[in-house]
Amino acid sequence: MASRLLLHLVLLLCCAPLLQGVIVKTKALFAGRVGAPLLQPYRDLARLFRKGFVFSRTTTWVFRAGPVVGLTVPLLAALLIPFGALPAPLSFEGDLILFVYLFALARFFTAAAALDTGSSFEGMGAAREVTFSCLAEPTLLFALIVLAKLSGGLSLNSLLGPHLTTAWRGPYAAALGLILVCLLVVLLVENSRIPFDDPNTHLELTMIHEVMVLDHSGPAFGMILYGAALKLMVLGALVVRLALPWQTGSWFFDALVFVGGQLLLAVLIGVVESIMARLRLVRIPQILIGTTLISIFALVLVLR
Numbered sequence: 001m002a003s004r005l006l007l008h009l010v011l012l013l014c015c016a017p018l019l020q021g022v023i024v025k026t027k028a029l030f031a032g033r034v035g036a037p038l039l040q041p042y043r044d045l046a047r048l049f050r051k052g053f054v055f056s057r058t059t060t061w062v063f064r065a066g067p068v069v070g071l072t073v074p075l076l077a078a079l080l081i082p083f084g085a086l087p088a089p090l091s092f093e094g095d096l097i098l099f100v101y102l103f104a105l106a107r108f109f110t111a112a113a114a115l116d117t118g119s120s121f122e123g124m125g126a127a128r129e130v131t132f133s134c135l136a137e138p139t140l141l142f143a144l145i146v147l148a149k150l151s152g153g154l155s156l157n158s159l160l161g162p163h164l165t166t167a168w169r170g171p172y173a174a175a176l177g178l179i180l181v182c183l184l185v186v187l188l189v190e191n192s193r194i195p196f197d198d199p200n201t202h203l204e205l206t207m208i209h210e211v212m213v214l215d216h217s218g219p220a221f222g223m224i225l226y227g228a229a230l231k232l233m234v235l236g237a238l239v240v241r242l243a244l245p246w247q248t249g250s251w252f253f254d255a256l257v258f259v260g261g262q263l264l265l266a267v268l269i270g271v272v273e274s275i276m277a278r279l280r281l282v283r284i285p286q287i288l289i290g291t292t293l294i295s296i297f298a299l300v301l302v303l304r
Contacts, residue, residue, distance in 0.1 A: 012158025
């Protein structure tokens with residue numbers, strides 16, 4: 001138990017910022033530039049954590065709690081989900097519900113911290129963030145229901161167990177393929193990536209997640225960036241395990257497969273952001289409703 005917990009935390013805390021570096025490097029290569037070093041996210045975090053806190057006099061404890069909750073939630077969620085073939089340190093029946101709504105808790109505090117500033121601009125971003133997340137949650141829940149039906153269990157260790165290898169070869173391969181696409185869309189939405197949001201934009205009318213954290217600085221902003229990197233890796237673990245359900249029998253090689261899958265996923269995100277433009281805001285709800293319908297269709301394929 002202790003060794004699994006330590007391995008999970010080491011993989012999560014050490015590798016998560018690297019994924020951001022791989023995404024930026026991939027986008028730079030597509031643009032014909034050298035781009036920032038792969039380890040630049042680590043340097044940015046170190047620089048932010050060396051600075052002091054600056055808080056507006058109009059804010060309350062809610063504003064200070066937002067970054068802390070945003071960093072703590074991915075750490076807790078990581079303990080519930082397998083990293084590839086490495087089982088989760090904490091597992092119980094129904095932990096998938098806790099996994100989903102832990103991120104809802106982090107979203108609530110981030111939006112509340114944005115509203116606590118009293119800025120209508122940040123309130124606009126919070127409203128958009130909550131709206132899109134509400135539309136993405138049904139997709140994630142139906143996807144987990146499909147996996148629960150295939151596994152016969154209600155824990156994430158069961159959902160993402162070794163049975164996935166056999167399921168890909170059986171009659172449920174089409175349903176798994178649809179779920180994989182849906183989870184990839186949820187990953188992009190929840191992590192504010194193109195084509196749903198642009199984490200690097202500074203245009204007032206298009207900012208969603210970025211606008212909610214404009215008043216954060218120093219270590220508080222560092223916690224937000226680190227929490228976002230952890231969230232990308234934790235949600236990416238769902239996609240990686242579903243796409244690469246291999247099990248070598250050795251924890252070392254299983255960890256290598258997981259890390260390699262995460263790096264490939266980061267490259268894929270970089271490619272998507274390089275070849276696609278950001279969607280119009282009115283199109284995003286349509287896409288998310290469409291993925292919900294696709295996940296429902298995948299459930300029908302499993303139940304028929």
